[in-house]
Amino acid sequence: MGFSFKPWLLSVMGAAMMAVQPAAAQETLRIGAPLPLTGPLSPEGLKQQRGYDLWAETVNGKGGIEVGGKTYNVEIVYVDYESNTPRAVQTAERLITNDKVNFLFAPFGSGAAKAASSVAERYQIPMIAATASSSSVYDQGYKYLFGTFTPNQTLTAPLTNIVADSGQGVKTVAIYARNDLFPLAIANEMKASAEAKDLEVVSFAEYAIGTMDHASALTLMLQSQPDWVFITGYINDLILMRRQMADLGIKPKVLTMIAGPAYKEFIDATGPLSQNVTSAAWWHPAVSYEGKDLFGSTANYVKAFEDKYGATPDYAEASASAAGAILQLAIGDAGSIDPTAVRDALAAMDTVTFYGNVRFDETGQIDSLEPPVFQIQDGTTKTIYPEAVKQGEMRYGDIQ
Known part of the structure; x- marks a missing residue:
């Protein structure tokens, strides 16, 4: 055409x-x-x-x-x-x-x-x-x-280390990923990072681009009662899913979404539902x-x-x-x-x-950054890693 x-x-x-x-x-x-x-x-x-x-x-x-x-x-x-x-x-x-x-x-x-x-x-x-x-x-x-x-693992590995070493009893992870190159790739990196820290991945599901109802998939996820829910997609996907998670009563100890919570638009759209959502990005x-x-x-x-x-x-x-x-x-x-x-x-x-x-390394991808990990706390993003830019401690629970 x-x-x-x-x-x-x-x-x-x-x-x-x-x-x-x-x-x-x-x-x-x-x-x-x-x-x-x-x-x-x-x-x-x-x-x-x-x-x-x-x-x-x-x-x-x-x-x-x-x-x-x-x-x-x-x-x-x-x-x-x-x-x-x-x-x-x-x-x-x-x-x-x-x-x-x-x-x-x-x-x-x-x-x-x-x-x-x-x-x-x-x-x-x-x-x-x-x-x-x-x-x-x-x-x-x-x-x-x-x-x-x-590379994607520079986001998932530090976050996993923080959660796994927190003493909060996080043992299981459910992963839900948009079937698109970046969201699926970072979901797979999350699986590898979790398994490297002896966390059990109790479910790994994908959703199609353009999906407008995630209730069935999220209901299946709820059955596994994961301590940590890790979801990938883009901002419109994640806003929709955060609302549907609240409707279904899914309240893990840790909720991570990539990429979207780095944007103020995510906080504006989800309001109180953004509380304690964690994420990671390449700059802050x-x-x-x-x-x-x-x-x-x-x-x-x-x-x-x-x-x-x-x-x-x-x-x-x-x-x-x-x-x-x-x-x-x-x-x-x-x-x-x-x-x-x-x-x-x-x-x-x-x-x-x-x-x-x-x-840049020999492939052309930058290899010299240390991406920050952050959490939305009381309506604003707070960096929790690395130490040089740390603004607060990681909070657990209190997912609405």
């Missing part, structure tokens, strides 16, 4: 491009950003867009990117792929061949990023994935793909780094985000901004916008940004 732009999509692109134009610039650096701006993944896509826009506007507000004796303004070319992975792949190719972008930001999530990475590799265009953590995204031997999320505003990027520090980035959007950034928004900041640093290191030179600079990068330490 061919892909065609809709007029209103072109309007979205045009508005987005206008939003990141500087007052003056000699040349333009174009970055393609296929995003799910409509459809079930739109909350996540819109978050990425906010992160990219903040970076681009900050770059242009500082006069653009100076390299090779030229100054470039940044123009981000957005296209909505409507939460449809095949369309994301088509869009990525169109951005390269028709729109002549210099670089790419990957589509949302591990599945779409993996699918689109073949396009970037074929055209030898560096692509930075801001929301792809599954190791299977990076096991293809590609040279032009780089990701800002560490509580971290503190002094970076070499254009934001300079975590505190500066958080302030810039709050000034622009009137809200505190979450890990998805920060990762998107970091993708831009990392690309900018690589261009500076390369002294050129030549794709191969920038690719080599990304592969050799070992630096600190507002987002944290940035170093």
